[in-house]
Amino acid sequence: MSKNLRLGILASGSGTNLQSIIDACRQNRIDAEVAVVITNKPGAGALNRAEKADIATRCIDHRQFDSRESFDAAVVEALREARVDLVCLAGFMRLITSTMLDAFPMRIMNIHPSLLPAFPGLNVQRQAVEYGVRFSGCTVHFVDSGTDTGPIIIQAAVPVLDDDDEHTLSARILKEEHRIYPRAIQLFAEGRLRIEGRRVTIAPGLPLDDSALINPPLQ
């Protein structure tokens, strides 16, 4: 079945978030399809996952480009070829430039493993443990020109336990990432996300069916 919203997923790593999005599309929890998976890393686990799911893949190795802009231009071309509507960064370890931002204005999402604006950047689960915060979590946000600074769509909080290290905390957070990223994409697919400055508001969903009263409710 062909769906309306076409996703382009950019990943550099093992691709568990990619997998959660593929699964949600296949199970109709997201009204969208993954049109292409692009990685900058030859051999990334994400490529395997995409191939297994019969999804088109592109490997665009950033080392073959002499600037971030020229790399981004090649990625934009691949996204356009695949007629992508929404770009989802899922463990994509490259800073993106205005070349990509201008091509997909407020149509790029990212998942980050902290409760932004706390701990932007890299190795943030370790930083959370070392800092001693009692809660951390994950954030899906629109991407703007800063590092992990764009308008926040959805967050999940998890406790940080006394015996946590960066690995146990990462695992707890990752589980929630797999829940909230598909949800953020579905809200976008339903046209319910409104961006007002820094704030994202969520318009109410359409009632599932006007003609029947259903108890217990479907949602």
Ligand code: GRF
């Ligand atoms: C996730 O923790 C994500 O939040 C971060 O990189 C990790 C990617 O994991 N940006 P995976 O490749 O989706 O398994």
